[in-house]
Amino acid sequence: MADKEVVLTLEGLKKIEDELEHLKTVKRKEVAERIKHALAFGDISENSEYDEAKNEQAQLEERIAKLEGILRTARVIDDEDINLETVSIGTKVKVKDLEFDEEIEYTIVGSAEADPYEGKISNESPVGEALIGRKKGEIVEVQVPDGVIKYEVLEITR
Template identity: 80%
Template structure:
């Protein structure tokens, strides 16, 4: 069995996972079980695509539940007191200046489980997140990305 990797989560991230888990266990499981029951009622399940789809969905739901439960079990939750504003760490919000485009960007550094680039939440394991870890205000950061190198100046660190 693979060693369970510690999952670093913010309090908000943990709440999000717990509510998805709750939803899956209470609502989705019932829905899928109903679909299976209905499909069985149609009779011959050997060529019943409705039944196959429902069984597949059931497997996916169970897999997701298992995955989320594992995350919660291995979670190391970071609360505000753990978050330093001296240097960048998981849980930090970092305002940086993109030197090439002269624009300010704010990133929240989170564990990979709750990374969501569209919300500005980047993983501590991503190239940018990793490069920012440990940096302080006024530090310059160069990040190797597929398109070349991005240069940032750290402007502000907050929680």
């Protein structure tokens, strides 16, 4: 099965590269030490420390493989390629929620670096998908589980 292309901003690429480096250089050594320490207890058939360390090692290797897969298929959006006429990946968009009369700012990113708590929403999320391609002044209707939200696009920046 071919890996799906992952779209990243430069900031997202750096964050993934940093995490991968940390996992490979620091976390792998820590887990290896835990396994070594647990083996010193002897019989591994009833050694919960060993089992726990091996599970942590498996999760670590799975995360490393996932990050390497993301980097292998990544397409990086360069700031210079971002057109501020329309909402796209890499843009910040300020919208006004027309029902509650409040302004919200989102950064549109690829799914690999989405973090709603930081205001980074995926281009594949309902809101992100609805905003992509829109221009300043447009009214956008977003279908969400609770119904429909109407946003007005106020500003598009980098």
